[in-house]
Amino acid sequence: MPSSAREMHLTALRAEVRAIESGSWEKKGAFLPFGVADIDSRLKGGGFATGALHEATGVQARLNDEAAACLFITGIAARLAQNGGTVLWALSRRELFAPALAQAGLPPDRLIQAECGRNEDVLAVMEEGLRHGGLAAVVGEIGKAGMAATRRLQLAAEESGVTALMLKRWRGREEDPLTLPSAAVTRWRVGCAPSRPLPVAGIGRACWNLELARQRGGESHSWIVESTDAQGRLALFASSADRTLAPERRLAG
Amino acid sequence: MQVASACPLAQAQGVHPGMALARARLIADLDIRPADPEADRHALTRLALMAARRWTPRAGLSGPDGLWLDLAGSAHLFGGEQAFCDRVVRFCARIGLTARIAVAGTYGAAHALARHGAAPVILCPNGRETERIAPLPLDALRLDSAMLGTAHRFGIERVGDLFAMPRAPLQRRLGRGALIRLDQALGRVEEPFDPVLPEERPFIRLNLVEPISTPEAIRTVIGDLVTGLARQLLERGCGARKLMLTCSRVDGEDQRVSIALARASRDPAHLLRLVTMKVEEIEPGWGIEAMAMTAVRIEPLAPEAVAGALSGTDPVADLAVLIDRLATRLGSSCLSKSCAVQSDVPERSVRSVTPLEEVADWPSDWPRPVWLLSPPEPVDQVLASLPDRPPARFRWRGRTHIITHADGPERIYGEWWKRPSEKHRARDYFQVEDKDGARFWLFRRGDGVDPASGDLSWYIHGVFG
Numbered sequence: 001m002p003s004s005a006r007e008m009h010l011t012a013l014r015a016e017v018r019a020i021e022s023g024s025w026e027k028k029g030a031f032l033p034f035g036v037a038d039i040d041s042r043l044k045g046g047g048f049a050t051g052a053l054h055e056a057t058g059v060q061a062r063l064n065d066e067a068a069a070c071l072f073i074t075g076i077a078a079r080l081a082q083n084g085g086t087v088l089w090a091l092s093r094r095e096l097f098a099p100a101l102a103q104a105g106l107p108p109d110r111l112i113q114a115e116c117g118r119n120e121d122v123l124a125v126m127e128e129g130l131r132h133g134g135l136a137a138v139v140g141e142i143g144k145a146g147m148a149a150t151r152r153l154q155l156a157a158e159e160s161g162v163t164a165l166m167l168k169r170w171r172g173r174e175e176d177p178l179t180l181p182s183a184a185v186t187r188w189r190v191g192c193a194p195s196r197p198l199p200v201a202g203i204g205r206a207c208w209n210l211e212l213a214r215q216r217g218g219e220s221h222s223w224i225v226e227s228t229d230a231q232g233r234l235a236l237f238a239s240s241a242d243r244t245l246a247p248e249r250r251l252a253g
Numbered sequence: 254m255q256v257a258s259a260c261p262l263a264q265a266q267g268v269h270p271g272m273a274l275a276r277a278r279l280i281a282d283l284d285i286r287p288a289d290p291e292a293d294r295h296a297l298t299r300l301a302l303m304a305a306r307r308w309t310p311r312a313g314l315s316g317p318d319g320l321w322l323d324l325a326g327s328a329h330l331f332g333g334e335q336a337f338c339d340r341v342v343r344f345c346a347r348i349g350l351t352a353r354i355a356v357a358g359t360y361g362a363a364h365a366l367a368r369h370g371a372a373p374v375i376l377c378p379n380g381r382e383t384e385r386i387a388p389l390p391l392d393a394l395r396l397d398s399a400m401l402g403t404a405h406r407f408g409i410e411r412v413g414d415l416f417a418m419p420r421a422p423l424q425r426r427l428g429r430g431a432l433i434r435l436d437q438a439l440g441r442v443e444e445p446f447d448p449v450l451p452e453e454r455p456f457i458r459l460n461l462v463e464p465i466s467t468p469e470a471i472r473t474v475i476g477d478l479v480t481g482l483a484r485q486l487l488e489r490g491c492g493a494r495k496l497m498l499t500c501s502r503v504d505g506e507d508q509r510v511s512i513a514l515a516r517a518s519r520d521p522a523h524l525l526r527l528v529t530m531k532v533e534e535i536e537p538g539w540g541i542e543a544m545a546m547t548a549v550r551i552e553p554l555a556p557e558a559v560a561g562a563l564s565g566t567d568p569v570a571d572l573a574v575l576i577d578r579l580a581t582r583l584g585s586s587c588l589s590k591s592c593a594v595q596s597d598v599p600e601r602s603v604r605s606v607t608p609l610e611e612v613a614d615w616p617s618d619w620p621r622p623v624w625l626l627s628p629p630e631p632v633d634q635v636l637a638s639l640p641d642r643p644p645a646r647f648r649w650r651g652r653t654h655i656i657t658h659a660d661g662p663e664r665i666y667g668e669w670w671k672r673p674s675e676k677h678r679a680r681d682y683f684q685v686e687d688k689d690g691a692r693f694w695l696f697r698r699g700d701g702v703d704p705a706s707g708d709l710s711w712y713i714h715g716v717f718g
Contacts, residue, residue: 063716064691067623071718074623086572097625097715098591098603099615108591108615112608114579115587125579132575192690192718195658203660203684206692206717227718 044218059191061170078105078232085136105232130156257288361438365393387413464540492517492554516573622715640701692717
């Protein structure tokens with residue numbers, strides 16, 4: 001029938017367009033799962049796409065939220081560098097405290113820091129690092145990056161298969177860094193959330209509001225998670241984990 | 254244990270080389286360092302090489318404490334012997350050495366006058382060596398201790414005493430060596446010496462037919478220079494650690510650009526890329542008529558097996574290549590790794606090292622903030638009870654934070670073994686979380702009991718993620 005032939009033709013064309021739209025990172029199919037089923041199931045491909053550009057920023061222009069975003073990126077970089085790779089970190093200001101990164105799973109011998117004065121230097125260093133191809137991940141702290149610049153980085157990451165992580169910093173109190181268009185595959189907002197009280201005096205594992213603000217070819221979502229552990233892994237916030245497990249527990253009890 | 258050598262101040266107190274160390278300690282309060290003849294010799298060889306490059310082509314070591322410089326035909330380049338000696342003395346003073354120089358027609362006479370003459374700089378006119386060395390003590394002649402002992406028994410004290418003596422009995426009593434030394438000092442016997450040979454640095458120069466000024470032309474010439482230099486490096490089995498490109502302009506001015514490499518390399522493509530990154534720094538002016546490239550620092554570089562299917566290893570891109578590129582773009586001081594320092598004081602626990610160095614990790618599992626504020630910022634309106642309770646509230650940068658959870662204190666003492674002023678100091682660190690979940694690293698100066706340990710003021714030292 002002509003209509004079904006036309007339908008098949010259109011379906012094939014749609015699939016082709018989708019493949020072109022989503023770029024080559026999807027075809028390579030390299031993903032780093034978070035190891036948290038609830039997050040992985042929401043991500044296209046079942047994990048964090050490697051060989052692509054990702055962005056993270058703080059929920060607000062608060063130092064703590066930006067520190068949380070920094071730690072979120074550190075955790076991913078640490079897991080990418082787990083098998084002996086090296087991470088290049090392009091800094092725009094000197095406040096990164098390496099002992100804290102070591103506690104998030106990124107030991108100092110796997111981290112090379114490049115101090116860059118200007119945004120252009122950060123972009124150039126990131127691109128150079130991506131094109132080199134021998135690194136586990138490239139991280140850049142940046143205030144502002146336009147569509148063209150991020151597109152270049154995304155292409156460089158696709159070509160070499162090295163993951164690019166961009167820590168976007170708030171420049172003013174009002175200007176959300178994620179409002180600018182960007183070629184990043186996923187864009188995240190991280191913010192501090194109150195942690196669960198311990199039964200004794202003290203302080204437990206920190207908690208974050210993790211928001212997947214945008215992902216290419218997928219839905220956005222948000223979670224409350226527990227911050228990175230010594231291997232750079234996240235965990236779902238215990239109370240929401242309790243909620244999903246609650247029926248089973250009730251049965252057992 | 255003996256004193257090998259002593260500075261003029263110590264010698265004025267009565268310390269002299271050869272003295273027992275225990276006795277020297279009794280005389281004065283001394284700064285004693287172990288003698289390292291090997292390092293001395295190494296430093297002297299470096300000085301000789303420098304002399305051979307800059308002052309005279311023939312320079313060599315003279316014993317453990319001196320240099321021979323053959324001035325024949327080169328002193329006039331520096332404005333005569335006196336001017337040359339002044340220059341050498343000034344140079345040595347700049348690098349922290351006291352120089353004594355004698356210029357004479359024979360090595361023996363120069364050796365004797367430099368070590369035993371009265372003035373620091375002695376110029377001995379040609380043919381007058383005999384009268385100049387006559388009043389010197391006999392050990393100026395480079396005799397061994399047995400010969401000196403015999404001579405002392407005969408009452409021979411001065412070099413001049415030997416001149417009058419008949420040669421045959423002298424040879425029988427002191428040995429033939431003594432006569433040879435005497436004849437060498439007087440110029441009757443030739444004396445060879447072993448000059449050091451400075452290694453030529455790999456160097457290539459291209460003179461251009463016409464002056465060039467466009468970046469494209471400069472890049473082409475740089476390509477030719479790098480190819481030639483890489484061939485030279487390959488022949489010598491070396492790699493370059495530092496390259497210098499010199500562009501001679503038509504107005505007689507030289508433009509210099511240098512690049513440094515994290516690891517020795519002779520890969521033309523890599524070197525070319527690094528040098529061309531610096532092309533913008535060259536100002537061609539009216540045009541460049543000659544370009545030269547020198548490998549200023551080289552290191553031995555053996556051939557390496559190419560990784561791949563044949564050798565069975567995975568090809569891994571060399572990190573040094575990337576570091577060189579970034580260092581050329583940003584400056585080598587901007588690339589670093591962090592290394593642990595054995596210090597509990599947070600701001601002193603990190604030091605930057607070069608990217609290819611091995612580094613140590615931090616041993617402590619105490620929580621550390623992602624961002625450390627330097628210097629720590631004071632916080633006010635702190636509500637905390639003494640001696641060791643965490644704060645319940647504080648105000649920082651115009652915002653009041655109500656604390657819901659806290660952990661601490663982690664007490665960090667001042668490093669009294671390094672800094673006497675920190676003898677009684679202590680800081681109590683607390684990790685606190687406010688009701689929004691933001692975490693801070695606060696500390697109080699002082700342990701809350703002893704007023705000498707601090708003034709109980711509160712600071713914020715870092716921000717957790």
